[in-house]
Amino acid sequence: MSAAPLATARRATITDVAREAGTGKTSISRYLNGEMSVLSPELRARIEAAIQRLDYQPNQMARGLKRGRNRLIGMLLADLTNPYTVEVLQGVEAACHALGLMPLICHAANEVEMERRYLQLLTTYRVEGVIVNALGVREETLRPVGAGGIPVVLVDRSVDGLVTDMVGLDNRGAAELGTRHLLEKGFDDIWFVVQPFEQVSSRNLREAAFREVLGNNGNGNGKAHARGRTLVLNLGDPEAVQASLAELDRAIEAAAGVAGGVDRQARRTVAPGRRIALFAANAPVALCLALHLKARYGADWQTRAALLSIDDPEWAELTGVTTIRQPTYEIGYRAVEFLHERIEGVQTTARDCLLPGELIVRASTSG
Amino acid sequence: MSAAPLATARRATITDVAREAGTGKTSISRYLNGEMSVLSPELRARIEAAIQRLDYQPNQMARGLKRGRNRLIGMLLADLTNPYTVEVLQGVEAACHALGLMPLICHAANEVEMERRYLQLLTTYRVEGVIVNALGVREETLRPVGAGGIPVVLVDRSVDGLVTDMVGLDNRGAAELGTRHLLEKGFDDIWFVVQPFEQVSSRNLREAAFREVLGNNGNGNGKAHARGRTLVLNLGDPEAVQASLAELDRAIEAAAGVAGGVDRQARRTVAPGRRIALFAANAPVALCLALHLKARYGADWQTRAALLSIDDPEWAELTGVTTIRQPTYEIGYRAVEFLHERIEGVQTTARDCLLPGELIVRASTSG
DNA sequence: TTGTAAGCGTTATCAT
DNA sequence: ATGATAACGCTTACAA
Numbered sequence: 001m002s003a004a005p006l007a008t009a010r011r012a013t014i015t016d017v018a019r020e021a022g023t024g025k026t027s028i029s030r031y032l033n034g035e036m037s038v039l040s041p042e043l044r045a046r047i048e049a050a051i052q053r054l055d056y057q058p059n060q061m062a063r064g065l066k067r068g069r070n071r072l073i074g075m076l077l078a079d080l081t082n083p084y085t086v087e088v089l090q091g092v093e094a095a096c097h098a099l100g101l102m103p104l105i106c107h108a109a110n111e112v113e114m115e116r117r118y119l120q121l122l123t124t125y126r127v128e129g130v131i132v133n134a135l136g137v138r139e140e141t142l143r144p145v146g147a148g149g150i151p152v153v154l155v156d157r158s159v160d161g162l163v164t165d166m167v168g169l170d171n172r173g174a175a176e177l178g179t180r181h182l183l184e185k186g187f188d189d190i191w192f193v194v195q196p197f198e199q200v201s202s203r204n205l206r207e208a209a210f211r212e213v214l215g216n217n218g219n220g221n222g223k224a225h226a227r228g229r230t231l232v233l234n235l236g237d238p239e240a241v242q243a244s245l246a247e248l249d250r251a252i253e254a255a256a257g258v259a260g261g262v263d264r265q266a267r268r269t270v271a272p273g274r275r276i277a278l279f280a281a282n283a284p285v286a287l288c289l290a291l292h293l294k295a296r297y298g299a300d301w302q303t304r305a306a307l308l309s310i311d312d313p314e315w316a317e318l319t320g321v322t323t324i325r326q327p328t329y330e331i332g333y334r335a336v337e338f339l340h341e342r343i344e345g346v347q348t349t350a351r352d353c354l355l356p357g358e359l360i361v362r363a364s365t366s367g
Numbered sequence: 368m369s370a371a372p373l374a375t376a377r378r379a380t381i382t383d384v385a386r387e388a389g390t391g392k393t394s395i396s397r398y399l400n401g402e403m404s405v406l407s408p409e410l411r412a413r414i415e416a417a418i419q420r421l422d423y424q425p426n427q428m429a430r431g432l433k434r435g436r437n438r439l440i441g442m443l444l445a446d447l448t449n450p451y452t453v454e455v456l457q458g459v460e461a462a463c464h465a466l467g468l469m470p471l472i473c474h475a476a477n478e479v480e481m482e483r484r485y486l487q488l489l490t491t492y493r494v495e496g497v498i499v500n501a502l503g504v505r506e507e508t509l510r511p512v513g514a515g516g517i518p519v520v521l522v523d524r525s526v527d528g529l530v531t532d533m534v535g536l537d538n539r540g541a542a543e544l545g546t547r548h549l550l551e552k553g554f555d556d557i558w559f560v561v562q563p564f565e566q567v568s569s570r571n572l573r574e575a576a577f578r579e580v581l582g583n584n585g586n587g588n589g590k591a592h593a594r595g596r597t598l599v600l601n602l603g604d605p606e607a608v609q610a611s612l613a614e615l616d617r618a619i620e621a622a623a624g625v626a627g628g629v630d631r632q633a634r635r636t637v638a639p640g641r642r643i644a645l646f647a648a649n650a651p652v653a654l655c656l657a658l659h660l661k662a663r664y665g666a667d668w669q670t671r672a673a674l675l676s677i678d679d680p681e682w683a684e685l686t687g688v689t690t691i692r693q694p695t696y697e698i699g700y701r702a703v704e705f706l707h708e709r710i711e712g713v714q715t716t717a718r719d720c721l722l723p724g725e726l727i728v729r730a731s732t733s734g
Numbered sequence: 735t736t737g738t739a740a741g742c743g744t745t746a747t748c749a750t
Numbered sequence: 751a752t753g754a755t756a757a758c759g760c761t762t763a764c765a766a
Contacts, residue, residue: 010516011493011515011516013742013743013744014743014744014745015743023752023753024752024753024754025743025744025745025753025754026745026746026752026753026754026755027751027752027753029744029745029746030745030752032744032745033745038751038752039751039752040751040752043751043752055511055514055515057487057490057491057511057515058491058743058744059432059491059493059742059743059744060491060492060493060744061428061431061432061437061492061493061742061743061744062432062742062743062744062745062758063743063744063745064428064744064758065426065428065429065432065742065743065744065745065758065759065760066743066744066745066746066757066758067744067745067746067758068758070428080447080453080456080457081453086447086448086453089447089474090447090474090476093474093476097481102488102492104471104472105471105472105474107456107457107460107472109457109460114464120424121469123424124424124425124426124427125427125428125469126378126426126427126428144422144424147422148378148422148424149377149378287681287685290685291684291685294684294685299687299730313681313682314654314680314682315680315681315682315685315686317658317661318654318657318658318661318682318685318686319682319685319686320666363666380758380759380760381759381760381761382759382760390736390737391736391737391738392737392738392759392760392761393736393737393738393761393762394735394736394737395760396760396761396762397736397761399760399761400761405735405736406735406736407735407736410735410736425759425760426758426759426760428758428759428760429742429758429759429760429761430759430760430761431742431760432742432743432744432758432759432760432761433741433742433759433760433761433762434742434760434761435742
């Protein structure tokens with residue numbers, strides 16, 4: 001059974017193969033690159049055999065060095081903990097596979113310093129392009145890459161002052177979709193909950209669209225008196241989170257008690273119109289909210305507040321939370337396609353690809 | 368503000384820097400490698416300046432080619448969709464960072480073919496070692512790597528016929544812990560639900576330990592009559608899943624109806640002793656179960672069956688499901704440490720590192 | 735303290 | 751059809 005060549009210790013090189021096949025390196029190289037037309041069947045066979053015997057595998061590094069391109073692309077991820085990221089990644093991998101690229105996946109784990117380090121590292125490994133799901137806001141972080149002439153495609157968020165291809169959710173559309181849905185369902189007190197958004201374009205757009213819809217709806221169109229507020233939830237800072245959640249609790253309890261009443265016990269079933277709606281800007285926020293509400297109000301927390309979230313994490317179906325699903329797989333796929341075109345030299349001006357979200361209505365907003 | 372060197376198109380090489388600094392490549396190389404003792408402060412300054420001016424960054428590929436080592440290690444992941452994987456990854460990244468390694472993350476996405484392809488690819492990039500969370504059962508898949516003399520560390524599962532370092536959960540201990548907990552809570556009908564386990568060592572061990580505990584408990588020790596069954600849930604095959612779930616439903620409904628009765632409606636609150644317990648071998652299984660039960664029995668499905676799972680996904684807390692948490696971060700960290708030692712030439716016989724799981728009791732098993 | 739030259743494993747150029 | 755030979759960007763004897 002040990003047909004496998006006994007551990008050669010050192011891996012065979014092209015020179016070894018040439019010797020083994022009794023020929024020159026050039027022919028081996030030709031064989032490797034599929035230039036069969038210039039190889040006599042006889043020589044070809046000898047080479048084939050030698051490669052088998054030596055279990056030879058060409059060294060990509062050396063190839064890359066010589067050719068000037070190594071088929072490597074960098075994929076910088078802000079946070080693998082976010083299901084969004086993993087899903088995008090699937091699309092990226094599929095596209096890479098299809099295009100013969102090898103993604104170097106780097107996980108910044110929400111650390112700006114990591115992000116910088118990895119970008120630098122990727123540059124150093126001479127990747128041919130980078131897909132960036134940035135957390136760092138600053139264009140200068142990307143400078144080393146862009147300046148080196150390495151194509152960059154942004155995912156999910158754009159970066160101020162940096163003009164590149166970018167692909168992500170149609171944030172405006174998604175936020176409108178969600179807000180309208182809540183209005184239609186009769187909610188008249190809606191909280192948009194989002195991580196600090198000044199610096200992150202996608203959050204920014206979502207928040208803006210939310211406010212806009214609520215501002216406009218006064219125009220004679222039914223739900224004239226719906227009230228919308230934005231609550232910032234800084235997940236990186238436990239104390240800040242506590243404060244924000246406390247604010248939320250006051251609102252929830254006030255709403256339940258109708259006019260700031262006390263009889264929480266008696267009012268088991270809250271009057272439909274007085275249930276607050278929470279619009280989470282993404283899954284991590286939604287999870288934080290859900291965990292808190294559950295801890296505070298028990299298993300039936302959803303009778304206190306309706307939750308709607310952008311992103312569609314696996315627990316949404318389980319808990320019956322309405323969501324807006326992002327076309328994550330496609331986002332990843334398209335990003336690679338864009339990047340690939342750039343690598344091949346396409347020179348058009350920066351493109352934006354905004355894909356629509358899909359509303360998935362569940363029990364949380366159907367009551 | 369454009370202090371950044373204007374896009375040099377081609378990246379500067381060591382030769383460029385040498386010329387710019389008016390010296391030879393050797394000195395540049397020395398500078399890069401921190402051999403400051405052999406550089407006059409004067410030259411050193413000139414080099415520093417030249418590097419700045421050219422925005423020079425050494426080419427790792429070329430370095431690796433010459434040195435014979437590139438600080439790259441492969442990390443092959445079976446399934447990024449499994450939260451376990453992401454958590455392990457965090458540990459891996461931290462350790463890599465600490466040891467100056469760069470992990471090439473490869474995601475097989477449950478495709479054996481992908482696994483093979485990636486392993487081959489990693490070999491080709493001359494990684495110095497590989498950490499494998501294998502799905503492929505076959506030792507021969509790993510052969511190309513091991514045969515090339517590349518150290519391998521296995522994570523979570525071992526592979527038949529392959530002797531290498533491996534680090535993972537103490538499966539036996541974890542399964543015992545879970546089973547005992549259920550017995551203590553008075554459950555007398557326990558189903559161990561697991562993906563096909565013949566070929567996967569970790570599943571195999573968990574299932575065996577489960578059966579063992581239930582077999583032993585007859586020995587005069589209280590819960591003499593607890594009954595344990597193993598249910599295979601082949602997540603890769605929707606039809607098979609349906610069949611398995613149907614079997615489960617029959618059991619659940621029979622238990623609820625006490626003696627196969629009909630009055631499902633009347634028996635809202637089931638007699639405690641007659642609630643079935645489900646012991647999920649990992650998070651994906653648990654999710655599948657929870658989703659099904661919720662779809663079939665509604666939001667209060669937990670009154671029909673108690674769920675306990677190995678792995679501690681984010682939704683466990685939200686739904687109050689009892690879990691056994693794996694020390695995922697540490698698993699990843701240790702794996703890298705093992706690998707690093709091997710890379711540095713350590714020759715001891717294959718080591719196993721089994722880390723204990725932690726029981727987290729939640730509402731699902733507290734009623 | 736500094737520089738020259740010979741590789742590392744490939745591919746590209748140019749002969750034959 | 752085949753094969754020397756010179757790069758690719760770097761490190762490392764070995765000189766000077």
